[in-house]
Amino acid sequence: MIKLLIADDEAPARKRLRDLLSDINEVTIVADAKNGQEALKLANENLPDIVLLDIRMPIMDGIETAQHLQKLAKPPAVIFTTAYDTYALQAFDLNAVDYLLKPIRFERLQTAIQKARALLPKQLEALVPLSPQRTHLSISERGRVLLIPVADVIYFRAELKYITVKTAEKEYLLEESLNHLEQEFGKIFIRLHRNCLVAQAYILGYEKRQLSHDAEGLLSSEKQWVALLKNIPDTVTVSRRQQHLIRSN
């Protein structure tokens, strides 16, 4: 039996897929989701073999969902569904990514399910420009995908090999580069220090403080500017080079 998960924000579209799939013998629908975030949650619980992903969905679109799905221990095959989306279709055709055009035909659906396979790294890469700014970050944890909404992130701090992602409740380790994150989220985060990106929405204000040692761990007697943050007691040191940012705020 092939385990299948449906993700589409429109109830009639989900129903149509269920109707069609009920005529195919070897598949069973394990769950259906109304958006990408829900799809990931349900994929964690049900470990489907194939995910049918609508591209346009609220909260998290299909393209981003496909990227996060890859962090599952056994990534499911992905078949995109869409009514009309010129840019995405071009990219899909170029990289041989599976998709179905709505209204979906029974025969097409059947063939797509038979040949469905997980996305290749190259195909995933081709999808990145289609969702230029992720809404969530994902971490693989014991074979499951853990989602962190970007809106909850207070700061990113570069450590030796990883990035620490700080939210009000927890800390996570992320395997990405700070420069890359800055490029992607430059509108909502500012670089207060060479190793730290801070969410502008979480900055309460700035204060000059006597620090026993600066960010590099060297002793220093000078007073330094630090950023005070909402919801957490931590502060972030503002490097001298970035002090002009304080003035412009």
Place this chain on the structure above:
Amino acid sequence: MRKSSRLPNLHNLGVNLRILIIVNAIIALTAIVLSNHFEDFYVVITTISSIAQPLLLLCLLVLYGSYSLLTKLRYWQGLLGIFTIVLLVCSGFYDLISHLLIYSNLPSRLRLLFFASIITAICLYYFYLHQHAYSPAVIEARLQALQARIRPHFLFNCINAVLSLIRTQPKQAETALEDMADLFRVLMADNRDLVPLGQEIALCRQYLALEKLRLDERLTVQWKIDDMPPDAMIPPLILQPLIENAVYHGIEPLEKGGTITIQIYTSRKEIHLVLSNPYNEASLRHIGNKMALKNIKERLTLHFDLEASLKSSQSNGEYRVQITLPYKEV
């Protein structure tokens, strides 16, 4: 169309505004030529204006009054009529001020009449050129090119929704297909003439019934149209594309959906259409929206010139579009 309607429409605010601008530009130019210093310029322009401005307003007023008479004449007779009226008004005005003796060193009557006819000729020539640029043929062609087009996204999702109904709710599927037929009949019709507002509203309701089918409880619509004049004439498909935008950019990206508010009222011979929808700032798709707005704006201009306007604004997560157009009855 009567031949005489080629005269500039002197009852139109835009036309009168343009005349005011042209004449004042000529006055300013004359003052610049006649003066050596800035102080000089100030004196000269005040002197000219003290005669020219009241005269200009008087001319426009008389022309406004006699416009309905002028349109009954042939084109060349109408032009001659305009010249005659301007010259008569100038002459009369000259008599009045020379008797009142308020002005020292008045120019001679002949000079005044000469300048008045030159300025009238410039204005009329401008409107002649303007009319050629916006000749009915050109306007027709542009209106045709600007015909509102429905998003393919909507068409295919809609067919998909109807397909999902066929097996279990055939009656609903029938209604939906009928709504679609009506909608596409209007979309594919020749949409160059004005239609009653009531007709556009009926179309919007059918369109929304189809969207409701897809989005269900995520889409709520609030109509505030008790003061609406259903007989007012508007360009077709002015409101529908705005609602389509509101659904596509406002409601669809929201998990729980939201409410679109449509308000229509009249005030001082103007119709106001106000549409607002929730708006997710994180959403990145704006381009399609701007194109639809530009299209509607251009069609409004072709139909009503400066008398219609379209404004859009966003604040506190709410997006608002307001269209104002003159109240024209059937």
